[in-house]
Amino acid sequence: MDLDKILEAVAEFVEPHRGKGKVADYIPALASVDPNKFGMAVATRDGTCHKIGDADECFSIQSISKVFTFSLALQKVGDTLWERVGREPSGSAFNSIVQLEHERGIPRNPLINAGAIVVTDHLIDNGDADATTEMLLGVLRDHAEDESIAIDMEVARSESETGARNRSLAHFMASFGNLDNDVETILSAYFRHCALALSCSQLARAALFLAFDGKDPVTRERIVTPQRCRRINAVMMTCGHYDNSGDFAFRIGLPGKSGVGGGVLVIAPGEGAIAVWSPGLNEAGTSTVGALALEALVEQTGWSVFG
Numbered sequence: 113m114d115l116d117k118i119l120e121a122v123a124e125f126v127e128p129h130r131g132k133g134k135v136a137d138y139i140p141a142l143a144s145v146d147p148n149k150f151g152m153a154v155a156t157r158d159g160t161c162h163k164i165g166d167a168d169e170c171f172s173i174q175s176i177s178k179v180f181t182f183s184l185a186l187q188k189v190g191d192t193l194w195e196r197v198g199r200e201p202s203g204s205a206f207n208s209i210v211q212l213e214h215e216r217g218i219p220r221n222p223l224i225n226a227g228a229i230v231v232t233d234h235l236i237d238n239g240d241a242d243a244t245t246e247m248l249l250g251v252l253r254d255h256a257e258d259e260s261i262a263i264d265m266e267v268a269r270s271e272s273e274t275g276a277r278n279r280s281l282a283h284f285m286a287s288f289g290n291l292d293n294d295v296e297t298i299l300s301a302y303f304r305h306c307a308l309a310l311s312c313s314q315l316a317r318a319a320l321f322l323a324f325d326g327k328d329p330v331t332r333e334r335i336v337t338p339q340r341c342r343r344i345n346a347v348m349m350t351c352g353h354y355d356n357s358g359d360f361a362f363r364i365g366l367p368g369k370s371g372v373g374g375g376v377l378v379i380a381p382g383e384g385a386i387a388v389w390s391p392g393l394n395e396a397g398t399s400t401v402g403a404l405a406l407e408a409l410v411e412q413t414g415w416s417v418f419g
Protein backbone atom coordinates (compact mmCIF):
# COMPACT_ATOMS: atom_id res chain seq x y z
CA MET A 113 0.00 0.00 0.00
CA ASP A 114 1.44 3.38 -1.02
CA LEU A 115 0.60 5.55 2.00
CA ASP A 116 2.30 8.63 0.55
CA LYS A 117 0.05 8.48 -2.49
CA ILE A 118 -2.99 7.91 -0.30
CA LEU A 119 -2.10 10.96 1.82
CA GLU A 120 -1.77 13.04 -1.34
CA ALA A 121 -5.22 11.92 -2.44
CA VAL A 122 -6.65 12.69 1.01
CA ALA A 123 -5.12 16.19 0.99
CA GLU A 124 -6.57 16.81 -2.46
CA PHE A 125 -9.97 15.61 -1.27
CA VAL A 126 -10.05 17.99 1.72
CA GLU A 127 -8.62 20.99 -0.15
CA PRO A 128 -12.03 22.53 -0.98
CA HIS A 129 -13.05 22.16 2.68
CA ARG A 130 -9.98 23.87 4.20
CA GLY A 131 -10.92 26.44 6.85
CA LYS A 132 -14.32 24.88 7.62
CA GLY A 133 -15.53 24.60 11.21
CA LYS A 134 -15.04 26.98 14.10
CA VAL A 135 -11.71 27.52 15.84
CA ALA A 136 -12.04 27.10 19.65
CA ASP A 137 -12.03 30.49 21.33
CA TYR A 138 -13.09 29.67 24.89
CA ILE A 139 -9.37 29.27 25.57
CA PRO A 140 -8.20 32.70 24.32
CA ALA A 141 -4.68 31.52 23.38
CA LEU A 142 -6.18 29.03 20.90
CA ALA A 143 -8.33 31.59 19.10
CA SER A 144 -5.51 33.02 17.00
CA VAL A 145 -4.54 29.75 15.26
CA ASP A 146 -4.75 29.89 11.45
CA PRO A 147 -7.95 27.97 10.49
CA ASN A 148 -6.46 26.96 7.13
CA LYS A 149 -3.81 24.71 8.60
CA PHE A 150 -3.98 21.05 7.63
CA GLY A 151 -1.51 18.30 8.41
CA MET A 152 -1.70 14.54 8.62
CA ALA A 153 0.79 11.85 9.61
CA VAL A 154 0.62 8.05 9.66
CA ALA A 155 3.20 6.18 11.75
CA THR A 156 3.58 2.52 10.82
CA ARG A 157 5.04 -0.65 12.37
CA ASP A 158 8.65 0.11 11.49
CA GLY A 159 8.36 3.67 12.84
CA THR A 160 8.22 5.27 9.40
CA CYS A 161 6.11 8.41 9.44
CA HIS A 162 4.23 9.20 6.25
CA LYS A 163 3.09 12.79 6.24
CA ILE A 164 1.49 15.60 4.32
CA GLY A 165 0.81 19.32 4.72
CA ASP A 166 1.56 20.94 8.08
CA ALA A 167 2.36 17.59 9.70
CA ASP A 168 5.53 18.88 11.35
CA GLU A 169 3.99 21.98 12.89
CA CYS A 170 3.22 21.80 16.61
CA PHE A 171 -0.32 22.39 17.82
CA SER A 172 -2.05 22.22 21.20
CA ILE A 173 -3.07 18.60 21.70
CA GLN A 174 -5.65 19.49 24.36
CA SER A 175 -7.93 16.52 25.14
CA ILE A 176 -5.76 14.10 23.18
CA SER A 177 -3.53 14.20 26.28
CA LYS A 178 -6.36 12.33 28.06
CA VAL A 179 -5.42 9.14 26.17
CA PHE A 180 -1.90 9.24 27.59
CA THR A 181 -2.91 10.12 31.15
CA PHE A 182 -5.58 7.40 31.03
CA SER A 183 -2.96 4.81 29.91
CA LEU A 184 -0.57 5.92 32.65
CA ALA A 185 -3.23 5.78 35.36
CA LEU A 186 -4.31 2.31 34.28
CA GLN A 187 -0.73 1.12 34.52
CA LYS A 188 -0.33 2.83 37.88
CA VAL A 189 -3.51 1.85 39.73
CA GLY A 190 -4.93 -0.96 37.58
CA ASP A 191 -8.61 -1.80 37.78
CA THR A 192 -9.14 0.26 40.92
CA LEU A 193 -9.32 3.19 38.47
CA TRP A 194 -12.88 2.07 37.70
CA GLU A 195 -13.99 2.74 41.27
CA ARG A 196 -13.72 6.47 40.61
CA VAL A 197 -14.46 6.81 36.89
CA GLY A 198 -16.80 4.90 34.58
CA ARG A 199 -16.36 3.54 31.09
CA GLU A 200 -19.63 4.44 29.41
CA PRO A 201 -20.11 7.06 26.71
CA SER A 202 -21.61 10.22 28.16
CA GLY A 203 -23.64 11.41 25.19
CA SER A 204 -22.89 14.88 26.57
CA ALA A 205 -20.41 17.65 25.84
CA PHE A 206 -16.80 17.30 26.94
CA ASN A 207 -17.22 19.78 29.78
CA SER A 208 -20.75 18.80 30.85
CA ILE A 209 -21.62 18.72 34.54
CA VAL A 210 -25.14 17.39 34.14
CA GLN A 211 -24.57 13.69 34.91
CA LEU A 212 -22.24 14.24 37.84
CA GLU A 213 -24.94 14.92 40.43
CA HIS A 214 -27.03 11.86 39.53
CA GLU A 215 -23.94 9.71 39.42
CA ARG A 216 -22.58 10.98 42.73
CA GLY A 217 -19.42 12.61 41.43
CA ILE A 218 -18.26 9.63 39.36
CA PRO A 219 -17.59 10.81 35.79
CA ARG A 220 -18.82 8.64 32.94
CA ASN A 221 -15.40 7.93 31.40
CA PRO A 222 -11.72 9.02 31.47
CA LEU A 223 -11.94 10.94 28.19
CA ILE A 224 -14.36 13.67 29.25
CA ASN A 225 -12.97 16.59 31.24
CA ALA A 226 -14.33 15.40 34.60
CA GLY A 227 -12.94 11.91 34.00
CA ALA A 228 -9.52 13.22 33.03
CA ILE A 229 -9.44 15.37 36.17
CA VAL A 230 -9.96 12.21 38.27
CA VAL A 231 -7.30 10.42 36.20
CA THR A 232 -4.87 13.30 36.79
CA ASP A 233 -5.61 13.15 40.53
CA HIS A 234 -4.52 9.47 40.48
CA LEU A 235 -1.23 10.44 38.86
CA ILE A 236 -0.25 13.01 41.52
CA ASP A 237 1.91 11.75 44.40
CA ASN A 238 2.58 13.84 47.52
CA GLY A 239 0.68 16.79 46.09
CA ASP A 240 3.42 17.36 43.51
CA ALA A 241 1.70 18.39 40.26
CA ASP A 242 5.02 19.50 38.74
CA ALA A 243 6.46 16.01 39.09
CA THR A 244 3.38 14.51 37.40
CA THR A 245 3.64 16.95 34.53
CA GLU A 246 7.37 16.29 34.12
CA MET A 247 6.65 12.57 34.14
CA LEU A 248 4.04 12.89 31.38
CA LEU A 249 6.34 15.09 29.33
CA GLY A 250 9.14 12.54 29.71
CA VAL A 251 6.84 9.70 28.69
CA LEU A 252 5.76 11.51 25.52
CA ARG A 253 9.35 12.39 24.64
CA ASP A 254 10.33 8.73 25.11
CA HIS A 255 7.45 7.36 23.08
CA ALA A 256 8.01 9.86 20.28
CA GLU A 257 11.80 9.53 20.50
CA ASP A 258 11.93 13.30 20.47
CA GLU A 259 13.32 15.38 23.32
CA SER A 260 12.08 18.64 21.80
CA ILE A 261 8.44 18.06 22.82
CA ALA A 262 7.30 20.81 25.20
CA ILE A 263 4.34 22.39 26.93
CA ASP A 264 3.03 25.71 25.65
CA MET A 265 2.82 27.58 28.94
CA GLU A 266 0.95 30.49 27.38
CA VAL A 267 -1.88 28.11 26.46
CA ALA A 268 -1.80 26.55 29.94
CA ARG A 269 -2.01 29.98 31.60
CA SER A 270 -4.73 31.14 29.25
CA GLU A 271 -6.83 28.08 30.05
CA SER A 272 -6.26 28.45 33.78
CA GLU A 273 -7.38 32.09 33.65
CA THR A 274 -10.62 31.12 31.94
CA GLY A 275 -11.02 27.71 33.58
CA ALA A 276 -14.20 28.32 35.59
CA ARG A 277 -15.95 25.29 34.10
CA ASN A 278 -13.16 22.84 34.87
CA ARG A 279 -12.92 24.32 38.38
CA SER A 280 -16.66 23.75 38.80
CA LEU A 281 -16.36 20.13 37.66
CA ALA A 282 -13.46 19.53 40.02
CA HIS A 283 -15.07 21.17 43.06
CA PHE A 284 -18.29 19.30 42.39
CA MET A 285 -16.44 15.98 42.34
CA ALA A 286 -14.50 17.00 45.44
CA SER A 287 -17.82 17.55 47.22
CA PHE A 288 -18.56 13.84 46.65
CA GLY A 289 -15.13 12.87 47.96
CA ASN A 290 -13.89 11.75 44.54
CA LEU A 291 -10.63 13.74 44.58
CA ASP A 292 -7.61 13.16 46.83
CA ASN A 293 -5.54 16.22 45.97
CA ASP A 294 -6.77 19.78 46.17
CA VAL A 295 -8.53 21.19 43.14
CA GLU A 296 -5.91 23.78 42.16
CA THR A 297 -3.09 21.24 42.39
CA ILE A 298 -4.93 18.83 40.09
CA LEU A 299 -5.95 21.53 37.62
CA SER A 300 -2.45 22.98 37.42
CA ALA A 301 -1.33 19.59 36.09
CA TYR A 302 -4.45 19.05 33.96
CA PHE A 303 -4.11 22.43 32.19
CA ARG A 304 -0.44 21.82 31.44
CA HIS A 305 -1.21 18.35 30.05
CA CYS A 306 -3.81 19.85 27.72
CA ALA A 307 -1.24 22.49 26.64
CA LEU A 308 1.29 19.94 25.38
CA ALA A 309 2.33 21.00 21.89
CA LEU A 310 3.07 18.19 19.43
CA SER A 311 3.12 17.90 15.67
CA CYS A 312 1.07 15.24 13.84
CA SER A 313 4.30 13.28 13.25
CA GLN A 314 5.27 13.36 16.93
CA LEU A 315 1.78 12.49 18.08
CA ALA A 316 1.34 9.54 15.70
CA ARG A 317 4.74 8.18 16.72
CA ALA A 318 4.02 8.66 20.44
CA ALA A 319 0.79 6.67 20.19
CA LEU A 320 2.11 3.85 18.00
CA PHE A 321 2.11 1.39 20.91
CA LEU A 322 -1.68 1.52 20.98
CA ALA A 323 -1.79 0.02 17.48
CA PHE A 324 0.46 -2.88 18.46
CA ASP A 325 -1.04 -4.43 21.59
CA GLY A 326 0.60 -1.95 23.94
CA LYS A 327 4.17 -2.57 22.77
CA ASP A 328 6.22 -0.05 20.81
CA PRO A 329 6.91 -1.95 17.57
CA VAL A 330 10.20 -0.09 17.00
CA THR A 331 11.87 -0.07 20.42
CA ARG A 332 10.03 -3.25 21.55
CA GLU A 333 9.27 -1.53 24.85
CA ARG A 334 6.12 -2.82 26.52
CA ILE A 335 4.12 0.27 27.51
CA VAL A 336 0.76 -1.21 28.52
CA THR A 337 -0.42 -4.83 28.71
CA PRO A 338 -2.27 -6.16 25.63
CA GLN A 339 -5.47 -6.38 27.67
CA ARG A 340 -5.23 -2.73 28.75
CA CYS A 341 -4.34 -1.65 25.24
CA ARG A 342 -7.50 -3.32 23.94
CA ARG A 343 -9.53 -1.54 26.59
CA ILE A 344 -7.98 1.89 25.98
CA ASN A 345 -8.92 1.48 22.32
CA ALA A 346 -12.44 0.41 23.29
CA VAL A 347 -12.91 3.53 25.42
CA MET A 348 -11.52 5.70 22.61
CA MET A 349 -13.97 4.12 20.17
CA THR A 350 -17.00 4.60 22.42
CA CYS A 351 -16.10 7.85 24.21
CA GLY A 352 -13.31 9.63 22.31
CA HIS A 353 -15.53 12.26 20.73
CA TYR A 354 -18.11 12.93 23.45
CA ASP A 355 -21.59 13.29 21.97
CA ASN A 356 -20.06 12.83 18.51
CA SER A 357 -18.58 9.40 19.28
CA GLY A 358 -21.32 7.45 17.49
CA ASP A 359 -20.99 9.52 14.34
CA PHE A 360 -17.20 9.20 14.41
CA ALA A 361 -17.42 5.39 14.76
CA PHE A 362 -20.00 5.31 11.97
CA ARG A 363 -17.88 7.37 9.60
CA ILE A 364 -14.35 6.28 10.49
CA GLY A 365 -14.69 3.05 12.42
CA LEU A 366 -11.48 3.42 14.39
CA PRO A 367 -10.69 4.34 18.00
CA GLY A 368 -9.92 8.04 18.15
CA LYS A 369 -9.58 11.08 20.37
CA SER A 370 -10.25 14.67 19.47
CA GLY A 371 -8.85 17.83 20.98
CA VAL A 372 -10.15 21.40 20.75
CA GLY A 373 -6.80 22.42 19.25
CA GLY A 374 -8.10 20.70 16.10
CA GLY A 375 -6.04 17.54 16.40
CA VAL A 376 -7.44 14.02 16.16
CA LEU A 377 -5.48 10.91 17.08
CA VAL A 378 -6.69 7.65 15.58
CA ILE A 379 -5.47 4.10 16.13
CA ALA A 380 -5.61 1.51 13.35
CA PRO A 381 -4.93 -1.72 15.27
CA GLY A 382 -2.15 -3.76 13.68
CA GLU A 383 -1.52 -1.04 11.10
CA GLY A 384 -0.41 2.21 12.67
CA ALA A 385 -1.32 5.45 14.39
CA ILE A 386 -2.70 8.45 12.55
CA ALA A 387 -2.73 12.09 13.62
CA VAL A 388 -4.50 14.84 11.76
CA TRP A 389 -4.70 18.55 12.52
CA SER A 390 -7.03 21.19 11.21
CA PRO A 391 -8.22 23.81 13.73
CA GLY A 392 -11.88 24.31 12.64
CA LEU A 393 -14.18 22.25 14.90
CA ASN A 394 -17.68 20.82 14.69
CA GLU A 395 -20.16 21.38 17.54
CA ALA A 396 -18.72 18.53 19.61
CA GLY A 397 -15.16 19.85 19.37
CA THR A 398 -13.88 17.43 16.73
CA SER A 399 -11.92 18.82 13.79
CA THR A 400 -14.30 19.14 10.83
CA VAL A 401 -11.68 18.76 8.11
CA GLY A 402 -9.74 16.27 10.22
CA ALA A 403 -12.76 13.94 10.34
CA LEU A 404 -13.25 14.31 6.57
CA ALA A 405 -9.59 13.45 5.99
CA LEU A 406 -9.80 10.41 8.25
CA GLU A 407 -12.92 9.24 6.47
CA ALA A 408 -11.10 9.46 3.14
CA LEU A 409 -8.02 7.72 4.54
CA VAL A 410 -10.07 4.82 5.92
CA GLU A 411 -11.92 4.52 2.62
CA GLN A 412 -8.63 4.13 0.78
CA THR A 413 -6.78 1.93 3.27
CA GLY A 414 -9.69 -0.27 4.36
CA TRP A 415 -8.47 0.13 7.95
CA SER A 416 -11.86 0.46 9.68
CA VAL A 417 -12.09 -2.23 12.35
CA PHE A 418 -15.53 -3.00 10.92
CA GLY A 419 -14.08 -4.01 7.54
Ligand code: DON
Pocket residue numbers: 173174175176206207225271278306370371372373396397398
Ligand atom coordinates in the same frame (compact mmCIF):
# COMPACT_ATOMS: atom_id res chain seq x y z
O1 DON B 1 -10.39 21.27 29.49
C1 DON B 1 -10.67 21.77 28.41
O2 DON B 1 -11.76 22.31 28.19
C2 DON B 1 -9.64 21.72 27.31
N1 DON B 1 -8.32 21.83 27.86
C3 DON B 1 -9.71 20.42 26.54
C4 DON B 1 -11.04 20.18 25.88
C5 DON B 1 -10.95 19.41 24.64
O3 DON B 1 -9.94 19.33 23.98
C6 DON B 1 -12.23 18.83 24.14
N2 DON B 1 -12.02 18.06 22.95
N3 DON B 1 -12.41 18.01 21.88
